[in-house]
Amino acid sequence: MEEYNKQQNYGPPPYGGDSGYCPPPPAMNPGYCPPPPPTTVIYQTGNCPACRQGILSSNVTCLGVCCAIFLFPIGLVCQYYDITDDYSLNRFIYKAKPLSIKRVLDVIDYPQLHSLLFVNFPSKILSQHLADETILSIINRITNITVGIDTQETETYNEDEANIFELILLHSKCLNDLTFRKSSREYQISPSVNIPNRKYLSSSLSKLNIEVNTFDDCLYLLNGCLPSLSTLIIYICKIYYSRLRIDNTTKLCKLKCFSLSTERYTTSFDRHIVPLLQRMLYLEELTLFLPVIRHKSRYIDGNQLYDEVLSYMPRLNQFIFSIHTHMTTKFTTTITELQSNSDMRKSFIKHGFQSFDTCSDDEIIGHTANCYVYSLPYRFKYFLYLGACFQGGKFDNVRFLYMTDKVSFGHRLFKIISEDFPFLKKLIIFNYSEQEDKPLHSSTLIIFNHLIELNLSCAHSDYIMQFLADKITRLPSLTRLEVSYEKLLTLTNYFTDDVARLNCQKISNNELNSLPTTLRQCIKLNDIDVSYNAIQSLSALEGLPSLKFLFTTNCQIKKIPRNLPTIKYFLSSKNNIDSLDGVNTLNTQSTKEKTFNFHRNKITKEIKQIKTLENFHLSYNQLKDVPEEIYSIQCLDFLAIYANLFTTEQLNN
Numbered sequence: 001m002e003e004y005n006k007q008q009n010y011g012p013p014p015y016g017g018d019s020g021y022c023p024p025p026p027a028m029n030p031g032y033c034p035p036p037p038p039t040t041v042i043y044q045t046g047n048c049p050a051c052r053q054g055i056l057s058s059n060v061t062c063l064g065v066c067c068a069i070f071l072f073p074i075g076l077v078c079q080y081y082d083i084t085d086d087y088s089l090n091r092f093i094y095k096a097k098p099l100s101i102k103r104v105l106d107v108i109d110y111p112q113l114h115s116l117l118f119v120n121f122p123s124k125i126l127s128q129h130l131a132d133e134t135i136l137s138i139i140n141r142i143t144n145i146t147v148g149i150d151t152q153e154t155e156t157y158n159e160d161e162a163n164i165f166e167l168i169l170l171h172s173k174c175l176n177d178l179t180f181r182k183s184s185r186e187y188q189i190s191p192s193v194n195i196p197n198r199k200y201l202s203s204s205l206s207k208l209n210i211e212v213n214t215f216d217d218c219l220y221l222l223n224g225c226l227p228s229l230s231t232l233i234i235y236i237c238k239i240y241y242s243r244l245r246i247d248n249t250t251k252l253c254k255l256k257c258f259s260l261s262t263e264r265y266t267t268s269f270d271r272h273i274v275p276l277l278q279r280m281l282y283l284e285e286l287t288l289f290l291p292v293i294r295h296k297s298r299y300i301d302g303n304q305l306y307d308e309v310l311s312y313m314p315r316l317n318q319f320i321f322s323i324h325t326h327m328t329t330k331f332t333t334t335i336t337e338l339q340s341n342s343d344m345r346k347s348f349i350k351h352g353f354q355s356f357d358t359c360s361d362d363e364i365i366g367h368t369a370n371c372y373v374y375s376l377p378y379r380f381k382y383f384l385y386l387g388a389c390f391q392g393g394k395f396d397n398v399r400f401l402y403m404t405d406k407v408s409f410g411h412r413l414f415k416i417i418s419e420d421f422p423f424l425k426k427l428i429i430f431n432y433s434e435q436e437d438k439p440l441h442s443s444t445l446i447i448f449n450h451l452i453e454l455n456l457s458c459a460h461s462d463y464i465m466q467f468l469a470d471k472i473t474r475l476p477s478l479t480r481l482e483v484s485y486e487k488l489l490t491l492t493n494y495f496t497d498d499v500a501r502l503n504c505q506k507i508s509n510n511e512l513n514s515l516p517t518t519l520r521q522c523i524k525l526n527d528i529d530v531s532y533n534a535i536q537s538l539s540a541l542e543g544l545p546s547l548k549f550l551f552t553t554n555c556q557i558k559k560i561p562r563n564l565p566t567i568k569y570f571l572s573s574k575n576n577i578d579s580l581d582g583v584n585t586l587n588t589q590s591t592k593e594k595t596f597n598f599h600r601n602k603i604t605k606e607i608k609q610i611k612t613l614e615n616f617h618l619s620y621n622q623l624k625d626v627p628e629e630i631y632s633i634q635c636l637d638f639l640a641i642y643a644n645l646f647t648t649e650q651l652n653n
Contacts, residue, residue, distance in 0.1 A: 065167035115144040231257040239266040261289035299371040302348035411439030435462035515540040573599035
């Protein structure tokens with residue numbers, strides 16, 4: 001594998017034998033951030049004029065008062081709902097300790113309850129809930145369930161998830177709609193559930209939306225364990241050869257809607273996916289999102305899709321697709337003549353396709369070529385492995401774009417992408433080729449208004465300059481930049497180059513362990529975000545005359561910086577700060593209010609006098625006494641000092 005990378009100068013090859021392969025985004029380790037608390041959302045039907053599901057009551061009921069007392073503060077919600085035979089609870093959102101969910105469900109019987117949502121739950125905790133008789137008795141009459149598993153767990157196979165899936169299906173006698181996915185899987189490949197091998201799971205389930213690990217899981221779900229299944233929306237982590245002895249020829253007469261997607265390249269399109277699709281004789285809606293590798297055959301075009309797939313579905317009335325074919329001749333001596341982009345378009349028009357688009361390489365360069373075919377409007381949130389052959393289009397739904405090619409990406413291409421992907425939030429560029437169309441020779445300014453994350457860790461230095469230079473590209477919303485630290489220092493002349501300074505201000509969620517001392521030369525620097533790094537010292541920022549906003553959350557900082565005369569917002573929670581010595585040297589030139597947040601540190605020493613402070617956060621520290629200096633702070637509007645070492649009596653005095 002490494003030898004291939006050296007020869008191609010192109011990062012990991014898009015080939016993984018039978019196991020399938022996807023060039024993954026470079027490893028990300030921005031530091032640990034505690035996940036949001038698990039959430040349970042309970043819906044109950046009614047006739048509320050606003051939501052048409054429940055009825056609001058202006059009276060405070062006796063039950064509402066009891067709930068407000070015993071389930072404070074969540075119980076206060078019940079003061080605005082009359083949970084009786086006439087007034088039904090519309091929506092209850094519970095955000096507290098997950099093990100106390102049973103208390104909520106035990107408060108009252110919910111006769112009209114039909115839907116449950118378990119969002120952002122660790123699989124072990126949720127499996128404990130589902131073992132409780134109270135929860136199981138409620139699930140027994142539920143018709144719709146949504147499960148979102150917390151993705152902090154990284155193992156490929158999670159036995160708890162398989163047990164949860166099995167428990168829900170076996171105990172839900174009325175269930176007809178189940179969604180079982182990762183609650184925070186966004187723009188990245190993550191392990192999914194392995195389906196337990198049982199001959200029978202549920203006789204009532206008609207709609208299933210699920211993420212699984214292998215193609216075998218998909219075949220198993222369609223092998224009779226869900227006899228009433230009519231809609232299957234499935235994401236498969238890896239599509240490769242089948243290890244199960246499952247008949248992939250039996251017709252699926254009840255299946256009406258099928259959606260198949262994967263983010264990894266697969267070599268099994270002809271061998272496994274096509275035979276599966278040919279079994280769906282009564283299908284009415286089909287969705288495919290597939291990156292496919294081929295060696296000897298040609299691009300997947302309209303002729304093959306019609307002859308081998310669509311002609312087997314006479315009742316099909318909707319076909320949504322995005323199929324990328326990656327041709328490689330690296331491992332074969334047979335050179336295939338590729339279809340031109342014009343030929344690709346004709347193959348779709350010939351079979352009645354109307355709303356679609358194609359873009360493809362006309363020749364093989366360096367053993368590889370790419371082709372993209374997709375229906376319009378483009379419905380997916382992802383566009384993966386976009387190459388230099390892209391000519392433009394309208395992609396308002398796309399939030400994540402992965403660009404990779406051996407051919408150079410020009411400045412004009414990025415201009416097209418900024419206009420055609422207007423709501424793009426995450427961009428990964430995987431290209432080591434030198435940029436031929438240098439942006440320095442162009443006066444066209446590129447703006448990515450909504451781009452939050454940018455990954456350039458596997459990109460040539462030309463692309464780093466393309467995005468860091470404020471005179472070439474504007475990134476007003478960028479909060480996460482992944483790039484080689486050595487390249488970053490070189491290209492910005494150790495953060496002293498004005499041309500690249502603005503887009504380097506927000507460098508959170510990286511692996512920085514220090515800041516260059518040359519930052520002191522950035523006298524016009526207004527704000528900087530270095531949160532979620534391994535930085536221990538902020539001394540490189542001391543003395544900056546224009547710095548107003550400093551964000552250093554979740555680092556390893558031990559001391560606060562000194563001599564920041566204009567600092568207005570200093571957010572430094574979740575660090576190792578043990579003293580606020582020097583805090584009196586912050587914001588010395590301004591009489592306006594400011595906000596300091598030192599939540600969850602190790603502060604034990606007294607606080608120096610601060611003349612003007614609007615918000616002061618000192619909760620979860622190690623203060624033994626209430627600092628007397630607090631009383632001299634002018635304009636103090638908010639003070640948080642809970643969860644320290646002083647007693648309630650000291651606080652009252």
